[in-house]
Amino acid sequence: MGHVRDLPRSQMGVDTEDNYEPKYITIRGKGPVVKELKKHAKKAKKVFLASDPDREGEAIAWHLSKILELEDSKENRVVFNEITKDAVKESFKHPREIEMDLVDAQQARRILDRLVGYNISPVLWKKVKKGLSAGRVQSVALRLVIDRENEIRNFNPEEYWTIEGEFRYKKSKFNAKFLHYKNKPFKLNTKKDVEKITTVLDGDQFEITNVNKKEKTRNPANPFTTSTLQQEAARKLNFKARKTMMVAQQLYEGIDLKNRELLV
Template identity: 55%
Template sequence: PTKAKTISHFLGKDFEVIASYGHVRDLPKSKLGIDTENNFTPTYIIPIKIRKKVNELKKIAKEAQEIILATDEDREGEAIAWHLIQVLDLKSEPTRMVFHEITKPAIEEALKNPRKINMDLVDAQQGRRILDRLVGYELSPFLWKKVFRGLSAGRVQSPALRLIVEREKEREIFKQEEYFTLSALMQKIEIRQLAEKMKFEADLWKINNKPLPSPGIKNKNEVEKIKTELDGKTGLITDIKTSQNKKYPLPPFTTSTLQQASWQAFRFPAKKTMFLAQSLYEGKDLGHGPIGLITYMRTDSLNLSSLALKTAKEFLEKTYGAKYALKEPRVFKSKSRLIQEAHEAIRPTDPYLEPDKIQEYLSKDEFKLYHLIWSRFLASQMPEAALERNSLLIETQAKKNSYLFQANF
């Protein structure tokens, strides 16, 4: 309903936007619903809880001059559009419009370029649904008989459980090994009055020109002897190396990387992240009517539209200066051949909608996630960071041994 309201805001009075509230048909719960002897043909029913809505849609469809299906652009959305055609008993196939973001230009462009239902996506969704049912309905009762009643199996759940079990077995057979490393707190002798500011840590690297064993020294008594021998000793810098390195920005978010980053930054579970992203995608009222703030959040593509790249460049030049924008856009390619490049990565619909400027219209958590998406996208189109790395080698001579320390800045 939120998505329908936002789309309505961009269309005139000649359009009526109605929400289907998700899937209108599904496999029956009371039986398998798949003819395994006839090419795995599924039998669909209209669930009781959605029948009232379907009847309402049928009535509206009969009175409409034209029907345009605007469900989400992924395989689930394509399947919903196909199922709607089946249940509404339409005389002719309606047009299908797709868009990556819910903004006025995107909706107008989608209306100008309608297409037919993509049956490849529909078949992909049906294949997934049929596999879900076959694995769940066939294996779960078997588990009840052989293991424990109430257990369940699933197309994704069962392989994921196996990965967890295998990792747990690796953990159980892992043998802990104690080892020690040694770091020295050093300060420059000539500037004792600035000692606190000049202190730095250096790690023991070599003893008598022999590297420490990996991962470290296993004998604690040996470490204590080294510590006693080095206590209060001075060191001499024998080498200084300076290197220039570049750090490139990460690509814009996909669904999985957004979920990972939001957990790392805010401890948002995947479900909460997707709920917040859905809200930002469907639209927020910024005082002049609702507008979608991010592109579609279910994607595995790193692709970015040419318009989005052009707008990002203009924003960076205007806001931060030309040196913070790339001369040519940075393009990211997905590694998998199965990625749908027609889709886009998750990005803000308009970089000029800066997080701080629209914070009052967002909840606390929506603001956090939007800021994360907005920052990641713009950073992906900024020049790489130039980093200077300094490495010091410090030799300390004790009574019996020579110790070489290494410090990196």
């Protein structure tokens, strides 16, 4: 179902003179849905709000509570992370109030989107090209890209070389990098520098003077975020973002095993 209320598209919809108070209207096309919900809510003994367990979902629940004229103090918000019979039943055992911190965060995000978009987009139309849009995230991201591009263009490349040797001790074999010569750092800026060192080192005897043993801890990879999931799916599976999100949604909803519980 998604959002049922939003800021109007035809105007700013944010009163900058009154503490940035947003003006919400029913989204075009959602009128029949709202009407149907109101009809059933009036007949119901209790209404539960089970939108997604995230910032947007919390805001949707809050908007619905206002539309359906539910009491703010009522514990009518239920959340679950998997759509299975047990998970849904368990969530209804622990209803809670709407978390206004999440709602406020979503409203702040939406208001910022509107303020930035409505104020900067017209400048782009006038100065650059009609139809371009500016946004809370994309405008800042574009600035970062431009700054990085300028750094790349202004960078003066310098030639450098490295020397790596393969060493054997009894049955062991390992690689080592050249760092300094006679305890003094030696820059390898040209092929001539490399040849000068390799001429000195060629056929020489080497010895291990010190061994430092350290314990290393390798932590498991962090759980995926939406962006990292899309990046890995694109890199390893060549998935487009839309396909990745479709598969993720299917996994979230579960796989129909026919005559058996949903597997999530």
